[in-house]
Amino acid sequence: MTSKAMTYSTMKRSLEIELISAEGLKVDRKPVKRKTFCVLKIDQETRACKPDELGGSYPVWKNKIEMDIAMNGSVRFISIEVLYKTSGGAEKSVGLAKIPLTDFMGGFAPQGHLNFLSYRLRDEYGDKSGIVNVSIMVKPDGNSLKYSPPSVPAPAGYKACSSQAAANGHMWRPRTSSSTAVTAGYGGRVVTGLPVWGAFPRSS
């Protein structure tokens, strides 16, 4: 819901989603024979793609959809559902997959990166019913939400084994090739030195 006072809550990002294909679709443990189609749902909005013409359990849709997604934290998932129409005209679900936003926003996925993602579909009983393949791209916007790489846990509190090493940001004094590196000249050449075991503080 929009409110003029809180304009930031209407902040949206534009997504380009392609519903590509699916594999191994099963209903009641048997491969699907009918023509299937795929439905994308973000919050309350849904978009469906055209049914795959050949039918069967390996449909190919290659359907591109553009949708906006609200960035106020109310939406955490995109849901993808694969369905087919019975001869009576009713729609039956093959399976559903929920894609968390973090899989294509933040984490390892920079803006503008074309993410190829695949998800396990599960039916209403929670059984595996196939895999769906999609691609999602978050369209970069002008005032960029800067890409922030997932923070690699900083090696907190690495006490160096020597103050000298600590001064250089090392955990131990690094070897140089002039030291007793036995493998200087790896690959069949003659070794000119012998390892000196006592050169470095022993690990306990």
Added chain:
Amino acid sequence: MGSCWSDGKGGGRGGGGMVGVCGTTSGCPNDAVDYYLKSRGFNGLFSQIELSFSASNLRDGDVISKSDAMVVVYTKGRDGITLSELFRSEVVLNSLNPKWIKKLTLSFQFELVQTLLFRVYDIDTQFQNSREEMLKLDEQQFLGEATCALSEIITKSNRTVALELMRKESVAATAQPQNYGKLVVHAEESLASKTTTEIVLRCLHLEPMDHFSKSDPFLVISKMVEHGSPIPVSKTEVLKNDANPVWKPVFLSVQQVGSKDSPLVIECLDFNGNGNHSLIGYKIEKSLAELEKLHVSGQGINLLLPTGVGHKHEDKALKSQISVDKFTETVQHTFLEYLASGFELNFMVAIDFTASNGNPRLPDSLHYIDPTGRLNAYQRAIVEVGEVLQFYDTDKKFPAWGFGARPIDIPVSHCFNLNGSSTYCEVDGIQGIMNAYNGALFNVSFAGPTLFGPVINAASTIASESLAQNSRRYYVLLIITDGVITDLQETRDALVSASDLPLSILIVGVGGADYKEMEVLDGDKGERLESSSGRVASRDVVQFVALKDIQYGEVSVVEALLAELPSQFLAYMKNRNITPTTTTTTSAS
């Protein structure tokens, strides 16, 4: 491009995947290598390269006229000494800046370091009417020689190197410039390498292998070789319970099979969960050209099944037929084209320091540093993979990590920088990795358990940061381990997250552990890796091999591992429609 074992489209699987476990087969290492190569198919990406030569400022050999030069090319063996002659050019008369016309055609094999030695000779007048092959080189005047690796030439943007000619290597090199002139070598990829065929095959009336159900058929396409059994180059997916299967398109590049007229064997097999697939029928001696004709004619041909034993061996023609639904040829961008436009392969390595390796000071430890200089299994893996990949990395700064140990006074880390730094993870060159490895070996306490998740995530972070900067880099993470992973789910999660990044992961198992569990990383019987959140890997980026005790000089299992990399790289690029852009730089850097 031939992306074997893949669909190459949309979210389809890329090439690569787990290999048969060598650890459980019989003891002889050659059998394991053999089995490995045959089961995976020697499907390295052979590109046909043409090298052309010219030289400048050659020494003047003759008194009266200028040199009459010829260039001879040798390959240098792994030992650095054995030479085998490949090629002799024609003789260019009377010139110190000759430009030879004859070109050397050779295959570029990604997984090998192909070292070439070039020697230039001045051919004496009395021999100039003889054919070049007949000339005895020790009777000619030696004008200089130079060495380089084939990958050095093709990774340059203009595919040209200018090498300083020198006196024979055996003579002690002097510090002064030698002034023997320069040899310029230029590489071109032949057009045949760039053509890929897309083939859709179907079978009719497949006979069931047992009475209870229809078969789960798949095809294996192999190329015939002079000696030995056919080598697989491609295979289709497995279709369950289908007597009239139509498989997804198979991509075969002309370079993979040799030529359009090279005979191929197509076998139809029934998939068996235990790996012993039964032969339903096969068709032999159909080349790509003949498959094309088959497509045009719209007919099917009968499959054959060998019957009888020993001398009474015959081929029974079955009712089952195979036909070609689709046959198209396209010119694909090749791996070399991407390289020439600035793409790089970046090498990263992670080493297992868990206690199961044994005390590194004792000779039975996998980490034992042998004073005679013989490399231990870890060092061998680093060298064999690193030496091939280093040419594809311009700055040669390799991130290197250790896992499963306690750096002094610090809790167990499953991803610490091998160089001992708390801030950056890179080392310089292969030598840098070796030095850092030595340094870490005696400065950490081996611990456990064996977890891959953290190092895979560290590699993924680097790969995704590079994506954010639009740099043209593809990362290769080598994990060397002695044991079975303990965090199977976390590793799966990390691999699924990594599957959409420009990253391939090679896992080498050293030591004698039973690596059966590692097979799970390839999914269960061909199923894709699934994370705990329901996400499935977009492509197979993991390859695993157990490094048994292979003597130096023999065919390396690691080579077969590397052979898949160009296909994985190309599958990634093709999926995203990333094309090599033509560069306009002209500098021969």
